[in-house]
Every structure is written in C-alpha cells, then in structure tokens.
Amino acid sequence: MSFPLSSSSFSDKKNAFYAQSGGAAAVLNASAAGVVAGVMAHKDKIENLYIGRNGILGALHEDMVVVNTHDDNLIDDLLHAPAGAFGSCRYKLKSIEESEREYARILEVFKAHNIGYFFYNGGGNSQDTSCKLAKYAAKKNYPLQCIGIPKTIDNDLSGTDCSPGYGSVAKYVAVSILEASMDLASMHQTSTKVFVMEVMGRDSGWIAAAAGLAADERNLGPDLIIFPEVPYEEYKFYAELNRIVARKGFCVVVVAEGVRGPDGNHLTSTANKDAFGHTQLGGAASIIAGRIREVTGHKTHFAVCDYLQRAARHIASKTDVDQSFLVGKKAVEFAANGYSNVMMAIVRESEQPYRWSVGTVPLVEAANSRNALPAGFISKCGFHITDACRRYLAPLIAGESYPSYQNGLPAYRVFNSVAVPKKLEEFTL
Amino acid sequence: MSFPLSSSSFSDKKNAFYAQSGGAAAVLNASAAGVVAGVMAHKDKIENLYIGRNGILGALHEDMVVVNTHDDNLIDDLLHAPAGAFGSCRYKLKSIEESEREYARILEVFKAHNIGYFFYNGGGNSQDTSCKLAKYAAKKNYPLQCIGIPKTIDNDLSGTDCSPGYGSVAKYVAVSILEASMDLASMHQTSTKVFVMEVMGRDSGWIAAAAGLAADERNLGPDLIIFPEVPYEEYKFYAELNRIVARKGFCVVVVAEGVRGPDGNHLTSTANKDAFGHTQLGGAASIIAGRIREVTGHKTHFAVCDYLQRAARHIASKTDVDQSFLVGKKAVEFAANGYSNVMMAIVRESEQPYRWSVGTVPLVEAANSRNALPAGFISKCGFHITDACRRYLAPLIAGESYPSYQNGLPAYRVFNSVAVPKKLEEFTL
Incomplete structure (x- = not known):
C-alpha cells in the first residue's frame, strides 16, 4: 500500500509533524481529525502531514506515518474512534540542559524531513514539551512553529476554559x-x-x-x-x-x-x-x-x-467531540497564519446559552500552571458540588455523538498508515 | 393524583398482579412495558394491573400500585428506563411447609383484591416462587394463573435459549x-x-x-x-x-x-x-x-x-430490549388464553440469520435447573471462547436502543404510581 505523498523537494512549503501525547481519551482522535482537516484546508502552506508514532518518541526515533487524506471516511472515522490512533506516550523531555541530545535529535529529524510545523496534542507535560522544543529551535535558528493542542481528561490545563477529553x-x-x-x-x-x-x-x-x-x-x-x-x-x-x-x-x-x-x-x-x-x-x-x-x-x-x-467513546459528549475537532483544525489554521508558541484554548463566550470559541494562550502559560477545581465549586460540607460548579459543568456533557455499530459493537476503525521512509541512523534514548 | 381504576365489583374479570424480582437489569422495565401492553390488549379478560412494590414483598405487605395506562408515554418510558421501576427484591419464599403463613397471606391479599393472574419477573429463585405459589393456590382451590417472566443477567435460566437482561x-x-x-x-x-x-x-x-x-x-x-x-x-x-x-x-x-x-x-x-x-x-x-x-x-x-x-441502559442491546418486552407481553397473552404454571421462554428459531420467538416452558423446569455455560464454549486452553460460543452470543448483543437525553444525561423517567388502597391488616414477616 502507498499513499500519495507530495514531494517537498521543489517547493518552499514545509511539512507538518503531529503527535498524540499523555493519557488516552475518547476524543483524542477527534483532534487528529481536526489536524487532518486543517492540513487539507492549507495545502498552500503545508505540504505533508507526518504523524509521529507514540508521541514525541516518533520524532526521536524518526518513526512517522502518513494517512491517506484521499480516503473520504478518514475524518469521520477518526472523529469516532477512542484512544490514540497513532499511539501516545508518557515520555517527558527533560530540560534542554539535561538532555540537549534529545532536542538536537528532534531538530535533526525535522530538518531531514523538512518539517516546519510542530503540533503536539496533550496535557500540561505535552505543552511543556512544545514550549521547550520551541525555545531550543529558536536558539538553534531552526524555523519551527510550535502549536499546542489541548487534551486531558483531568481538566487541569490552564489557559483554556476546559480541556478537550x-x-x-x-x-x-x-x-x-x-x-x-x-x-x-x-x-x-x-x-x-x-x-x-x-x-x-x-x-x-x-x-x-x-x-x-x-x-x-x-x-x-x-x-x-x-x-x-x-x-x-x-x-x-x-x-x-x-x-x-x-x-x-x-x-x-x-x-x-x-x-x-x-x-x-x-x-x-x-x-x-x-x-x-x-x-x-x-x-x-x-x-x-x-x-x-x-x-x-x-x-x-x-x-x-x-x-x-x-x-468510552460510545458515550462521548458531542460538545467535547466538537471542541476536540476544532482545536485540532484551528491549530493548523493558526500555524498557517504564522502563529507559534501558543496552545489552542476553549473560550467560554457565554454560559447560558452556552457559546464557545477557540482562541490561543501562550504555551508557557499552559505548560507551567495548573487549573485546580475552584474551592467555590465544592460545597461547604465538602461532599457535594455547588450550583456554580453545576453551571460550569453542565454544557460540557451536552449532546451525544454515537459511533456506528456493526454486529452489536462499535465499528471503531484501526487506521492503516504508511511509514515515512527513514533517512537517518537509529537513535538510542 | 388518581388514575382511572376499573371497579371489578360487577364484573367476573380478574385483576392481575405483576412484580419484579432479583437483581436489577437494564431491560427489566422493558418486560414491565410488555406486561402493561399485554394487559391493555386483554381488557376483556383482565380488569386492572396491580404492581407489587419490591417484588413478592408487595404481595405480602399488600403494597401495590397502579400506573396510568392512559399515559401515552408510559410504555416507551418503561422501555428505556434501567433497573426496577417498581422496586425489586432479594426475598425467597421458603418451602410451603416451613412458611405456610406467607403463602396464606399472599392468597388473602390476592382474594381481597380479586387477583387471578400472577406475573413474576425474575431469575431462577423467582420462578421457584411462582412455582410454589401455584402449587399452594391449587391446594387451596384458589384460582390463580401463575406465569413466569424470565430475567437474569446471569443467563443461567433453564428452558429458555437466553435470559432477558x-x-x-x-x-x-x-x-x-x-x-x-x-x-x-x-x-x-x-x-x-x-x-x-x-x-x-x-x-x-x-x-x-x-x-x-x-x-x-x-x-x-x-x-x-x-x-x-x-x-x-x-x-x-x-x-x-x-x-x-x-x-x-x-x-x-x-x-x-x-x-x-x-x-x-x-x-x-x-x-x-x-x-x-x-x-x-x-x-x-x-x-x-x-x-x-x-x-x-x-x-x-x-x-x-x-x-x-x-x-447500563445507555448501551442496551436492542435484541435484549425487544425480547424483554415480548416475554412480558406474551405472558399476559398466554394467561388470557388460559395458560398457567409456565415461564415464557426465548426460542432460537435460527442462528444465521438470527430468528427467535417466544414460547413457554413448565415453571418447574425453569425453577429447578441451571443453564451452565457449556464446556464446548470454552477453548481447550481455558482462556478463550470457542466459535460455537461466539455464534451463540453474537445475535444477543445486536442492535442499539438509545434512551433520549436531556442536558447531556439520559432522560430516565421515575414513574408516578398510585397506591392501591389497602383492605387488610398489616402483616409482619
């Protein structure tokens, strides 16, 4: 099997790298769907979408795949499949001082594959990774636009009204x-x-x-x-x-x-x-x-x-699916418009009726603080939520987004992807 | 609140008693819906449907309710609500010899309320209760048609191809x-x-x-x-x-x-x-x-x-919901046609394509044996199911039957019911 890959040899367009990081979620692939849709909408700026397998490890090991963007079902199937279709990881890059060779390796891989866009989809640690990588690339004068895509079931990301997932x-x-x-x-x-x-x-x-x-x-x-x-x-x-x-x-x-x-x-x-x-x-x-x-x-x-x-993708929140998709799509749009060093964020425009939009927050802000459950959301006795908490939470679970079923089970797709040919030597962590 | 109750004083029609017993299930109320539909279809034979609260305890304590059969949403709402809308119980009647006063009490309650039909919805123990009660009523020359409605998540009821639930x-x-x-x-x-x-x-x-x-x-x-x-x-x-x-x-x-x-x-x-x-x-x-x-x-x-x-009603099997409804409805139909001392049973007419019907099995058969997982359904190594098992199981999970949602949560109804006025003294277990 081979998918149509554009060659960037004779173009000044850059390739994009996307990866999933941290704990799995029912709607993590909805963000991947958004990224795919975003790349397809910005072919003027972005050549190919390279997806790292198992998060940042995919960059370190030059282990990347491409999906068939000519597959009409791709986006819909990604929207409806739980967990991380391309593998996620729990791997935190240490500080640049401690582990410069890892940062250098990532840039080496990106350079070899003409990658100029970095989309990293995860929680606080993942945003921290993006933040550090952006700093290192700047220091090395490597042109890399780093955009964070939020995802954590813990809802503890700062700078966004809620976390997709x-x-x-x-x-x-x-x-x-x-x-x-x-x-x-x-x-x-x-x-x-x-x-x-x-x-x-x-x-x-x-x-x-x-x-x-x-x-x-x-x-x-x-x-x-x-x-x-x-x-x-x-x-x-x-x-x-x-x-x-x-x-x-x-x-x-x-x-x-x-x-x-x-x-x-x-x-x-x-x-x-x-x-x-x-x-x-x-x-x-x-x-x-x-x-x-x-x-x-x-x-x-x-x-x-x-x-x-x-x-539990079978009982996912439609609001959550929609938001996860849009932070992915907007991440590409913002990148195409020259943004870097930001994380996409959900903005609560209005609570009743619930209206939201997607904005940006500096990566450094998302990476280094924690969105704790406000004290005012727990009742005085300590065993209940308050009305304020209920008002905040209610819209986030609104709507259903069912997968299709076959023989009584969700027809979750496992995604065929084609490895991007390696150009470099192996790397040992 | 009061619901229209037919008076049986000037009629030779009998009232029916229905109760839910044993562990709750996502589709137990679907059988209640079937019973309600069955009673509505057989008003020529059955006057009122009295529902015992908390299973057989409802009979012992003369604790019965009626539902509003003129409510157009009643059947659909019962079809979509999990657990036991009228309370279930884990209470097994002892043998007639050991506990004759309980049997006598039940007949006293039934006589006071002109009850001639007994529908008991549960697993093996519940079928055993129906069986013993039928025997006692016969001994006392009390005209009571006892029909078992199968329900157990354990699938261990005998005489039926599978157990609703x-x-x-x-x-x-x-x-x-x-x-x-x-x-x-x-x-x-x-x-x-x-x-x-x-x-x-x-x-x-x-x-x-x-x-x-x-x-x-x-x-x-x-x-x-x-x-x-x-x-x-x-x-x-x-x-x-x-x-x-x-x-x-x-x-x-x-x-x-x-x-x-x-x-x-x-x-x-x-x-x-x-x-x-x-x-x-x-x-x-x-x-x-x-x-x-x-x-x-x-x-x-x-x-x-x-x-x-x-x-988990939110992910119930449509096949299971359909079967649960029909065993309830058919129970009333069989009773109206003079049957007693039987449990409704699912009959597998054909496996591929899956076709089923509702038949009957003697109560005594359902009550006193156990449908074990066949040895041929477990693989030789002991850690997998066999193809035969898969063929048996596959149709049972087929189809989805979603509840409606409101504000992101299933709009499960809690059923208003009106107590049937008591006529007897209190009873102490």
Missing part, C-alpha cells in the same frame, strides 16, 4: 452513577444499601465533581462525593452516610482515586495484602466500601471505572 | 473491553501493559464469555478470559500473559468475580486488609492485577464493572 469522561461518569443509583433505588430494601464508585483524579476532583451532575431532586445520582481536595474524615463521612440511608434507604458515593486522609496521605498508599499474601494494588473504592461495611453494617458494593471512563 | 450486560462488557483494549494499544509502549476488567458471574462465566465477542483479528478485545468454571492456575496464566505481551506489547484480561483457585476456593474469600488495617471487600481484579504486577513486573491497571454493567 474532560467532557466525555464527565458524561461517562455522570451517566454511570445515574444508572447505578437507579439500581440501588430499586434494590435497597432487601439488598445493597451503599454503592461506591471510584473515578480518576489523583490530585484533582474535576472528574469526581462531574458525577454531581447526575444528582437531582428525585434522589438519584450521587449522595456523597469524596474529593481529593478535601481531607477524608471518615467518621464525619459515616455520619452523613447514615443520615442519608435513614432518610432514603440507600446512599450512592463517588470517590476520586486520589482521596487523602487528614494526614495528607493517600488512602491507597498503605500496602494491602491479597489472597496470596502479597501486596496488592490500591483502590480507594474497595478500601472505603470495606470500611463502610465494617463500621455501619450496610451491605456495600463498589465499582472502579479506571480506563473504561476515558476510553 | 443478559444481552445488554453482554453488550456493555464487550463494548467496554473493546474500548479499554484500544486505550492499551495506544499507550502500552510507555505505560500500562496489562489491564484486568472484573465482570459479574459468581458461578457462571456467561458474562465473562461475552467479553470474548470483542476479540478480533486486529488484536483488540480481551486476550485472556478467566472463567469461574476453569480453576485458575496462576503460573499457567502468567506464561500465557507473558507470551502475549512479548508478541503484541500488552495484554487485556477479563476475570469473572467468581474465579476460583485449584483448591476450589474463591480468590476473594481470603480476608484482605485495607489501609486502616481492617478486612476489606474482595475483588478478583484487584487481586489478580496486583499479583501480575508483582510476578511479571508489568505496569497493571484494573477496573471493576459491578452494578454499572447491569444498569
């Missing part, structure tokens, strides 16, 4: 806890009284907060949310829980994996022993559910969402 | 593991190599088997399935796992909660200690993931689906 996890978590609460509502009289669902969020309660969207006046959704921002005082929690069970017969709890005790330590940091007598992986829900059962005597169940929550 | 869990599990496998495929090079997802199934591997539908020639879906039917020999498992990681870079595992070691004991039966030093709830995935990490050194993650899998 977050809305879909938020929707998954809210839908799941709504459904589970209906299960408890129907069963609690003779069965489980307390259900604990663990969601991601090592330091930040953004994902746990999203579960709060399912809480409604019908007594459904979560009754108590345990945020990593609020030290977990277990007896205060049991008091609340018992009050709720006495009132409505059952209690639905959401806990962030990063919950910490009053001593500041993660609940899951203590070694647990398994059936074989060996240390076992932590699991906040399991610990908390076990304790609830012991202390209150209630029958308790727990679920751990783990990767299911961030891979 | 199972197809939707199967679809949830297959979709979830497909998505998670794509997450690993994109991240494994620098992150998690092994993912373990725990599904329900204390004694039976039907649900774990369904995950196997996601395994495809693209190296996605589960690589290894741990069935409760196959004694878990951990070092044999590590050998397989290492082979798979060596070949494709990562390994996706599904484990049934009821996994047992070669000694026949559940892996989760040993007391685990949590961060507080107290006994913690079991969790097969957590134990197995912890051990994999220890023995192989691979970075490992795990998820526990728990109630999410059986409440």
